Amino acid sequence: xxxxxxxxxxxxxxxxxxxxxxxxxxxxxxxxxxxxxxxxxxxxxxxxxxxxxxxxxxxxxxxxxxxxxxxxxxxxxxxxxxxxxxxxxxxxxxxxxxxxxxxxxxxxxxxxxxxxxxxxxxxxxxxxxxxxxxxxxxxxxxxxxxxxxxxxxxxxxxxxxxxxxxxxxxxxxxxxxxxxxxxxxxxxxxxxxxxxxxxxxxxxxxxxxxxxxxxxxxxxxxxxxxxxxxxxxxxxxxxxxxxxxxxxxxxxxxxxxxxxxxxxxxxxxxxxxxxxxxxxxxxxxxxxxxxxxxxxxxxxxxxxxxxxxxxxxxxxxxxxxxxxxxxxxxxxxxxxxxxxxxxxxxxxxxxxxxxxxxxxxxxxxxxxxxxxxxxxxxxxxxxxxxxxxxxxxxxxxxxxxxxxxxxxxxxxxxxxxxxxxxxxxxxxxxxxxxxxxxxxxxxxxxxxxxxxxxxxxxxxxxxxxxxxxxxxxxxxxxxxxxxxxxxxxxxxxxxxxxxxxxxxxxxxxxxxxxxxxxxxxxxxxxxxxxxxxxxxxxxxxxxxxxxxxxxxxxxxxxxxxxxxxxxxxxxxxxxx
Amino acid sequence: xxxxxxxxxxxxxxxxxxxxxxxxxxxxxxxxxxxxxxxxxxxxxxxxxxxxxxxxxxxxxxxxxxxxxxxxxxxxxxxxxxxxxxxxxxxxxxxxxxxxxxxxxxxxxxxxxxxxxxxxxxxxxxxxxxxxxxxxxxxxxxxxxxxxxxxxxxxxxxxxxxxxxxxxxxxxxxxxxxxxxxxxxxxxxxxxxxxxxxxxxxxxxxxxxxxxxxxxxxxxxxxxxxxxxxxxxxxxxxxxxxxxxxxxxxxxxxxxxxxxxxxxxxxxxxxxxxxxxxxxxxxxxxxxxxxxxxxxxxxxxxxxxxxxxxxxxxxxxxxxxxxxx
Numbered sequence: 001x002x003x004x005x006x007x008x009x010x011x012x013x014x015x016x017x018x019x020x021x022x023x024x025x026x027x028x029x030x031x032x033x034x035x036x037x038x039x040x041x042x043x044x045x046x047x048x049x050x051x052x053x054x055x056x057x058x059x060x061x062x063x064x065x066x067x068x069x070x071x072x073x074x075x076x077x078x079x080x081x082x083x084x085x086x087x088x089x090x091x092x093x094x095x096x097x098x099x100x101x102x103x104x105x106x107x108x109x110x111x112x113x114x115x116x117x118x119x120x121x122x123x124x125x126x127x128x129x130x131x132x133x134x135x136x137x138x139x140x141x142x143x144x145x146x147x148x149x150x151x152x153x154x155x156x157x158x159x160x161x162x163x164x165x166x167x168x169x170x171x172x173x174x175x176x177x178x179x180x181x182x183x184x185x186x187x188x189x190x191x192x193x194x195x196x197x198x199x200x201x202x203x204x205x206x207x208x209x210x211x212x213x214x215x216x217x218x219x220x221x222x223x224x225x226x227x228x229x230x231x232x233x234x235x236x237x238x239x240x241x242x243x244x245x246x247x248x249x250x251x252x253x254x255x256x257x258x259x260x261x262x263x264x265x266x267x268x269x270x271x272x273x274x275x276x277x278x279x280x281x282x283x284x285x286x287x288x289x290x291x292x293x294x295x296x297x298x299x300x301x302x303x304x305x306x307x308x309x310x311x312x313x314x315x316x317x318x319x320x321x322x323x324x325x326x327x328x329x330x331x332x333x334x335x336x337x338x339x340x341x342x343x344x345x346x347x348x349x350x351x352x353x354x355x356x357x358x359x360x361x362x363x364x365x366x367x368x369x370x371x372x373x374x375x376x377x378x379x380x381x382x383x384x385x386x387x388x389x390x391x392x393x394x395x396x397x398x399x400x401x402x403x404x405x406x407x408x409x410x411x412x413x414x415x416x417x418x419x420x421x422x423x424x425x426x427x428x429x430x431x432x433x434x435x436x437x438x439x440x441x442x443x444x445x446x447x448x449x450x451x452x453x454x455x456x457x458x459x460x461x462x463x464x465x466x467x468x469x470x471x472x473x474x475x476x477x478x479x480x481x482x483x484x485x486x487x488x489x490x491x492x493x494x495x496x497x498x499x500x501x502x503x504x505x506x507x508x509x510x511x512x513x514x515x516x517x518x519x520x521x522x523x524x525x526x527x528x529x530x531x532x533x534x535x536x537x538x539x540x541x542x543x544x545x546x547x548x549x550x551x552x553x554x555x556x557x558x559x560x561x562x563x564x565x566x567x568x569x570x571x572x573x574x575x576x
Numbered sequence: 577x578x579x580x581x582x583x584x585x586x587x588x589x590x591x592x593x594x595x596x597x598x599x600x601x602x603x604x605x606x607x608x609x610x611x612x613x614x615x616x617x618x619x620x621x622x623x624x625x626x627x628x629x630x631x632x633x634x635x636x637x638x639x640x641x642x643x644x645x646x647x648x649x650x651x652x653x654x655x656x657x658x659x660x661x662x663x664x665x666x667x668x669x670x671x672x673x674x675x676x677x678x679x680x681x682x683x684x685x686x687x688x689x690x691x692x693x694x695x696x697x698x699x700x701x702x703x704x705x706x707x708x709x710x711x712x713x714x715x716x717x718x719x720x721x722x723x724x725x726x727x728x729x730x731x732x733x734x735x736x737x738x739x740x741x742x743x744x745x746x747x748x749x750x751x752x753x754x755x756x757x758x759x760x761x762x763x764x765x766x767x768x769x770x771x772x773x774x775x776x777x778x779x780x781x782x783x784x785x786x787x788x789x790x791x792x793x794x795x796x797x798x799x800x801x802x803x804x805x806x807x808x809x810x811x812x813x814x815x816x817x818x819x820x821x822x823x824x825x826x827x828x829x830x831x832x833x834x835x836x837x838x839x840x841x842x843x844x845x846x847x848x849x850x851x852x853x854x855x856x857x858x859x860x861x862x863x864x865x866x867x868x869x870x871x872x873x874x875x876x877x878x879x880x881x882x883x884x885x886x887x888x889x890x891x892x893x894x895x896x897x898x899x900x901x
Contacts, residue, residue: 047712050845050878062877067712082877089874093849126867127853152848170707170842175834176852177842 006072011079017070024052024065027078034078035087035116037094037200038153039066041513042499043162048153050090051116053083062086088120096127098201099148104210105202106381107510112200113151136575137181139167141207141362142191142355143506144575149203150179156195156204163497164474165190165305181572188308188569190301190473192497193355193506206355206507210385216349216376217259224347225405226256227265227327231353231417231502232380234523238509238516239384240394245519247527250399252351252383255392257400266402267350268409270327271416271425273545274298275536277320277560278422279429282492286434286463291315293468293483293490296422298322300360301497303564305473310480311566316493319561321373323416324350324357325366327406328373329559334549335406343369349376351383353417353505356497365562379507407541411528418521419471419501420447420454423494427458427467428535435461442534448525450500450514453478455490469494471501579650579742580606586741591750592618592693592731593793593812594882598738601728604718605651608726615647615656616702616722616729619664620686620693624835625794625816628751629732631763633668636736641675643735646742647728648680655680657722659698662686690795690839694881695729696721697841709843710881752809754781756789756817772815773805786820788897795835796886799893825900829858829891836887846874847884854891865901 006019010032017026022045027034038049045066052065057075062083065076077083095117102108117124134147145156156179160168167189171180181189196204208215216224228249237246253264278296285294297303297317306313321329328350332343350357354377360366361374378386387394402408412425424444431439446456447467452475458465468490470476476495483489498504500517503524533539550556577585584599605613617640621629632640644656658672658681665685672683684701688708691697696711699722721727730738733751740746750768755761758781766775772791776782790797792811800807809815818828833855842848850871857863872888879885895901 045712046843047880048844050874050880053878085870086874086878089870090845090878092870093845093853093874096849096853130852152842152845172842175837176848 006070008070008073009075011077019070019072021070022066023054023068023070023076026070027065032078034065035112035119036066037112037116037151038155040155040159040198042198043155043158046154046158049094049151051087053086054078055080055083084120087116088122091116091120091122092124092126094151095122095124096129097131097151099129099131099146100124101146101149101202106196106205106209107200107202111202134178138207138573138575139181139189140191140359140570140572142358143189143193143196144205144207144209145179145181145195146203146205147179149201151201151203152177152179153200154179155198155200159194159198162474163190163192163194163472164477165192168195185569186309188304189572190304190308190497191356191359191506192301192473194498196355196506197504197508197510197512206379206382207358209379209382213378213382213386213389216347216378217261219347222345222347223263223341224261224349225263225265225331226261226349226351227267227270227324227331228252228351229267229324229353229417229502230271230414230421230524231505231508231520232351232383233414233527234417234520235353235503235508236380236384237394239381239388242395243519244516245523247523248394248399250401251394251397253402254397254400255387255394258392258397259386259390263405264402265327265331265406266404266409266413267324267327268413268416269404269406269539269541270323270325270330271413272410272536272539272542273326273330273560274320274323275412275422275425275429276542276546277556278318279426279433279537281318281320282426282430283433286465286491292488293493294318296494297564298416298422299496300354300356300363302473302476302495304356304359304567304570305476305497307564307567308569313480314564314566317564319563321366321560321562322360323413324352325360325373325562326560329366329368330406330545332371332373333368333559334545337549343371347375348373349378350374351380352377353380353502353508354498355379355506357507363562365564368559380505380509381507384509407539407544410536410539411531411534412536413539414527414531415524417502417524418448419450419496420444420469420494421501421524422496423447423467423469423492425536426492429537431460432535432537438535447494448521450517450521452499465492466490467492467494471496471504472499473497579646579738582741583738586746587748588734588737588741588746590731591733591737591813593796595810598730598734601718601730602647602650604716605726605728608719610725611653612725613651613654614722614725614727615644615651615654616695616698616727617644617656617658617732617735618693618695618698618729619658619660619732620698621664621732622661622690622693622839623793623795623812623814624831625755625790625797625814626753626812627755628753628763628813630664630667631753632732632736632751633664633672637668637671637675639739640732640735641672641679641681642742643730643738644681645679646738647730647735651728655682657682657684657702659684659686659702690835691841691881691883694883696881698729699727707841709841750813753812753814754779754817755794755814757787757819757822758783758817768808770808771806772800772809775809775815776805776817781817783817783819788818788820790814790816790818790890795832795839796883796889798889799897801897825894825898826858826861829894830855832890833858836883840883840887844878844880844884846871847879847881847887850875850879850884851887863901868895868901
């Protein structure tokens with residue numbers, strides 16, 4: 001029988017541990033500092049960086065804590081002259097691959113490599129950088145990969161494989177392996193940005209991060225408005241040393257106003273419109289028996305994956321626009337009309353947890369009368385950097401309630417940021433639309449949580465609705481495979497490319513792991529619970545806009561829907 | 577007596593370089609639980625100066641196959657692979673195929689480099705994994721190897737001797753590959769107890785000119801001076817003789833460094849970066865002793881697999897013994 005706990009000693013301290021956990025995990029849990037750069041809890045253990053070195057009493061030599069399981073009775077030492085020396089030299093060798101550019105790095109100032117260099121007295125410049133001539137790549141309008149900074153830990157390759165994208169590969173060039181982009185015509189980047197959040201050396205970043213972040217503020221004679229995605233409110237606090245899951249919506253509003261921006265919108269309001277339309281579409285598809293299951297389409301990485309890899313599944317995607325494209329469009333039509341501003345003179349800046357949204361705003365299918373609904377996308381990290389640059393600290397700033405020039409969101413609009421949120425929001429509304437009666441219990445708990453693939457059966461009007469929620473593209477792939485053998489397996493499928501949904505997005509603060517994702521998500525659900533109005537279609541502003549503005553099918557289609565088409569492999573530029 | 581106790585009693589050890597007791601390995605595989613078991617005959621031989629497996633495959637293929645057959649019989653529900661480097665595959669496939677007809681033995685042509693001889697890289701290659709890199713241990717292949725089943729991996733020469741042990745014909749010998757600046761190059765089957773000096777003398781290869789040798793292998797092997805030859809030859813059983821006057825030590829180190837640069841997998845920091853830096857220093861003839869000793873330290877102490885741990889030995893022993901630095 002497997003023992004439930006083992007007792008071991010780390011640095012003389014007796015610790016009880018799960019025998020399935022590694023010594024590194026046990027140490028982390030007990031706040032014992034063991035450096036590890038290639039370790040990420042989302043990924044299989046590789047033991048490449050050779051920093052998490054330990055000694056085990058009675059055994060010769062050094063071991064790696066990431067690959068060694070907690071065993072009964074062992075005595076582990078995490079620091080010794082040998083360990084320190086080996087860590088120092090290996091760090092120097094890691095820095096020998098890494099062309100530093102700290103000032104513009106997404107990991108600065110909390111860079112783990114720099115912290116370790118300091119701790120172990122490693123000279124970052126002991127060896128000449130060997131990668132100075134390595135290329136810099138740009139993946140579409142979303143991601144930059146500067147392979148001169150890469151330390152070959154291969155987290156990016158592993159996470160890309162975990163996404164079933166396999167766009168990043170290792171290839172041998174002149175007897176040395178490097179990370180390269182796949183030349184395979186069937187493999188394409190989906191811009192999810194998980195490579196960014198899993199890279200310990202800052203080799204990946206969003207396009208424009210951070211050199212272009214001031215651009216929206218330079219717009220002359222324009223009405224610049226910012227809109228905040230649902231998930232930002234519970235994640236950006238981390239950039240200002242606040243506890244994970246801190247809700248800082250009002251601080252964000254205050255910060256943006258301090259930047260001189262007048263109008264701050266909440267994308268959750270856009271989400272309420274998305275939900276309302278999507279619930280309508282679902283009810284319609286169910287009634288007419290047209291293409292099912294219906295797939296959500298608010299994740300542009302998922303959309304790109306379908307358009308590139310499974311174009312025959314395009315009819316399954318709901319044509320309803322994603323929340324920020326919805327609200328962007330409403331700002332430039334409904335609100336512009338109300339405020340009597342020329343839509344061409346409005347610049348919409350979306351603050352997104354996402355690198356793929358930088359791509360989404362370039363899609364021509366979204367234009368309304370030739371105008372893109374959104375002009376700029378800044379990631380959570382970029383907004384945080386912009387704040388810091390302007391000496392704005394969210395921890396100390398006086399909160400200002402969101403003015404929400406269009407209106408306030410429902411609880412449903414806020415939970416969009418977590419995996420299952422779109423599904424839950426749509427079900428709340430669809431139920432009432434189909435049955436004519438409001439739900440007694442609004443929570444759909446079995447579509448919540450970080451599990452990669454969640455399924456549920458929901459009864460609406462005696463009809464059993466089969467739903468599935470996937471986060472992580474590999475899980476969506478499982479659903480696609482299931483549907484190949486049983487096309488009627490599901491009626492409605494939500495897919496988010498990033499682990500845990502947008503709260504784990506590629507534009508979110510680093511580090512990201514399940515523990516952090518959980519806290520970010522919990523805070524969104526807490527906001528929902530406290531809201532008076534928790535279903536999108538009941539939001540007074542939604543009702544009002546439909547009554548006053550979205551009055552014809554044509555208009556609704558024009559502003560609230562989009563279209564999709566098969567897409568070729570995207571443009572990968574080699575910048576140098 | 578059954579084969580496993582016989583192997584134990586014979587004291588036979590693995591001839592791929594690791595020297596693990598063969599009987600013990602067989603015992604572990606026998607006891608391991610699995611739906612089925614795999615046997616791999618490692619014929620990837622790829623280090624310069626090591627060519628005895630080729631000799632055995634040429635002279636005694638029947639004996640090697642006999643050894644594999646004994647393993648197939650010992651482990652119920654098992655099948656076998658013969659993992660051969662490209663040249664050996666080409667050269668011996670016809671003969672080996674004729675010998676393995678109707679047996680659950682598959683010939684596998686190696687496509688990877690030197691490191692594919694490392695037992696877990698070899699498994700990844702047979703499994704057609706995308707990366708030819710070593711696996712984390714534990715689990716050891718004996719417990720969870722090929723396709724996660726218990727797997728016995730033995731070298732070509734080891735299988736040859738397993739057949740001898742079964743027939744009570746094993747006489748505590750091994751095959752030595754002897755090469756370099758000497759007249760009588762070749763493979764010689766001689767007692768394992770003999771010293772390098774005795775081997776060289778008995779084969780008529782003890783040089784009259786000033787020389788040094790490298791034993792074990794032509795890359796990973798240790799450099800020994802004539803006065804140090806009173807020891808047995810371990811590892812893969814290679815002896816390479818270098819004429820001291822004719823040998824350019826830096827060129828020799830360049831050859832080793834290039835071999836490792838090409839042959840390692842670049843997975844772990846100390847081996848990837850250590851070998852790269854050693855190669856740079858040797859190539860430019862600018863050796864910093866402090867850096868070199870730091871590189872040796874992390875390679876030996878912290879490399880992921882035996883390649884990085886062992887790659888320092890030739891450089892270290894050559895530099896020390898010829899007092900190059």
